[in-house]
Amino acid sequence: MITGIICEFNPFHSGHKHLIDTVTKYSDGVVCVMSGNLVQRGEFAVYDKFKRTKSALENGADLVIELPCVYSVMSANGFAKYAVQILEATGIVDEIAFGAECADTNELKNVAEKIKLYDKQIKDKMKDGISYPCARREIIKSRLLDTPNNILAIEYINETSLPCRTVKRIGKGHDTDDIKYSASAIRKNLPLDEISSVKNCETAVLSKLRTMSREDFLKIEDVNEGLENRIVEAVRESLSLDEIYERIKTKRYTHSRIRRIILKAYLGITKEYVKDVPYIRILGFNNKGRELLSRMKKTAKLPVISRYGDTDKLTEDGKKLFNLECKCTDLYNLGYKNPLPCGTEQRSKIIIID
Numbered sequence: 001m002i003t004g005i006i007c008e009f010n011p012f013h014s015g016h017k018h019l020i021d022t023v024t025k026y027s028d029g030v031v032c033v034m035s036g037n038l039v040q041r042g043e044f045a046v047y048d049k050f051k052r053t054k055s056a057l058e059n060g061a062d063l064v065i066e067l068p069c070v071y072s073v074m075s076a077n078g079f080a081k082y083a084v085q086i087l088e089a090t091g092i093v094d095e096i097a098f099g100a101e102c103a104d105t106n107e108l109k110n111v112a113e114k115i116k117l118y119d120k121q122i123k124d125k126m127k128d129g130i131s132y133p134c135a136r137r138e139i140i141k142s143r144l145l146d147t148p149n150n151i152l153a154i155e156y157i158n159e160t161s162l163p164c165r166t167v168k169r170i171g172k173g174h175d176t177d178d179i180k181y182s183a184s185a186i187r188k189n190l191p192l193d194e195i196s197s198v199k200n201c202e203t204a205v206l207s208k209l210r211t212m213s214r215e216d217f218l219k220i221e222d223v224n225e226g227l228e229n230r231i232v233e234a235v236r237e238s239l240s241l242d243e244i245y246e247r248i249k250t251k252r253y254t255h256s257r258i259r260r261i262i263l264k265a266y267l268g269i270t271k272e273y274v275k276d277v278p279y280i281r282i283l284g285f286n287n288k289g290r291e292l293l294s295r296m297k298k299t300a301k302l303p304v305i306s307r308y309g310d311t312d313k314l315t316e317d318g319k320k321l322f323n324l325e326c327k328c329t330d331l332y333n334l335g336y337k338n339p340l341p342c343g344t345e346q347r348s349k350i351i352i353i354d
Contacts, residue, residue, distance in 0.1 A: 002292065003027040003165070004087040004096045005061075006080070006156065008035045008072075008183075010045050011190075012055035015170060015181040019099045020060035022167045029292050031063045031093055032056055033083045034283065035072035036325065037196070037332040038267075040079050042259025044335045046187055046195040050351055053284040057353040063289035063296075064351075065090070066281040068321060069328045070273045073260050075132075075222070078274075080155035085277050088162065091299025092292060095163040100153040102144055103168035111142050112157040130251050196335035198263065202241055204334055205266045209235045209244070212265060219270040220261055227253065231261070267328045278318035282306040284351030308346050 003023050009016055009032075023030055034056065036049045045052065053064045071082035087093045102108055115122070118139050125135035137145045144150045149169055157164050170181060192200060212235070217228040227248075234247035241262065248258045264270075280302050285293055297304050303313055311322050326345040333340035 001027050002029045002031060002092050002094050004090075004093040004162070005030060005032045006034075006067075006083040006087070006096070006098065006152075007032050007056075008039050008045070009052045009056055010035070010039050010183050011047055011186055012052060012059065013181060013183055013186055015099065016056075017059050018170055019097070019167050020056075023097045023165075024060055027097075029062045029288055030060060031065065031087065031090065031289075031292065032061045033065045033067050033086045036066045036069055037329055038069045038073045038263065040072060040074070040076070040260075041256055042073060042261075042263045044196045044198055044332055046190055046197070048196065048332070049283055050348060053351045054353070057284050057286050057289070057351060061286075061289075063285045063292045064283040066283050068277070068281065069267070069325055070269055070321065071277070073264055073269065075257065075260070076152055076155050077159075080152060081159045082277055084156060084159040084162075086280060086302075088160065089277065089280060089301040090296050091301060092296050093162065095165055096156055096160055097165040097167060098149070098153045098156055099167050099169045100149045101147040101169050102150050102153075103166055105157075105164055105166040108144065108150065108153050108166060109157055109164075111140060111144050112154045114140050114142070115154065116158065126252075131254050131257070133254065134251070193337040196332060198241065198335060200337055201331075201334040201339075204331075205241060205262070206235075206238075208266045209262070217261075217265060219272075220264050221269075221271050221274055222257060222261055227261075231265075267331055269324065269328070273321060273324060275317055277302065278321055279303045279305050279311075279314055281322075282350055284353070286353040290352075306350055308348075 020030055034052065037045050039045050049066060056064050065086060067083050071078060087096060100108065115136060122135045122139045125139055126132060153166060198205060214228045214232050217223050217231050230248050234244045238244040238247055244262065245255055245258050249255055280300055282293065282305065305311060311319060329345040330342040333344060
């Protein structure tokens with residue numbers, strides 16, 4: 001039994017350790033699909049993907065695969081869809097495990113089925129001027145949709161044909177002061193001069209945004225229904241990113257959606273890149289992971305990349321996506337108080353733990 005886990009580890013904490021430890025009690029191997037340098041909340045990862053890969057491998061993961069930047073900054077649905085796509089494309093993963101506030105997989109499945117069943121009613125409810133998450137919550141009326149890990153778990157269930165296993169999340173929960181089990185609490189206590197943060201390159205982001213037109217913003221996924229006009233107006237009148245977020249935010253447009261749009265605008269992540277995953281990119285492995293990787297190279301439905309030279313065998317879409325990844329890393333590197341130079345993506349080496 002090989003188990004897949006979809007994760008960000010931003011940063012790795014005791015709750016992640018609990019998930020992996022629980023899985024390894026019955027699994028023969030743990031394959032993680034992990035966000036690269038950009039995360040789903042529309043921010044830079046506090047530590048780069050290779051540091052986070054090393055932490056994962058040192059704490060029980062066997063093989064770590066990257067969720068490319070285009071997919072890691074999508075809404076929960078897109079994030080889940082493409083992460084699942086990668087796990088299934090490996091050809092070696094037998095099930096998906098995830099941490100959630102609800103420990104009952106069947107209860108999560110029931111809500112997932114209701115969301116599919118009432119999709120039209122949810123979309124109709126959005127016509128009242130509220131966001132998709134709010135509309136979904138009003139139509140489905142389930143307490144499970146009140147917490148982020150349950151929501152992601154439901155998305156994974158909806159997107160995969162693989163069996164799913166739930167591990168009860170421990171600690172106080174998401175967005176609390178729990179510095180042992182909450183990534184958001186840990187991030188709040190990390191000094192800006194030790195991590196990568198959009199705050200450290202805010203002027204660069206504002207400069208890019210001020211050069212963009214309404215037509216430029218329309219090229220970004222999730223910009224529609226006149227939102228481009230609100231964005232342009234906010235950019236022209238604001239002196240900080242927080243001010244931009246506040247000016248754009250409405251009942252219809254959540255903070256997280258706005259942050260993702262602004263980050264994608266800065267990085268040049270447009271709709272043209274939103275296609276099926278074109279490759280499987282390896283970030284690191286241990287001895288067991290080396291065996292899994294060897295198996296995966298025989299079973300994978302997509303090209304497997306473990307070094308820069310492997311990109312030569314990619315399709316044009318694959319090369320285009322990898323080139324975007326390189327550009328995004330160059331801009332991510334400006335997020336450190338002491339910025340890093342360009343080219344670190346091309347020169348990077350996968351993490352190997354013996």
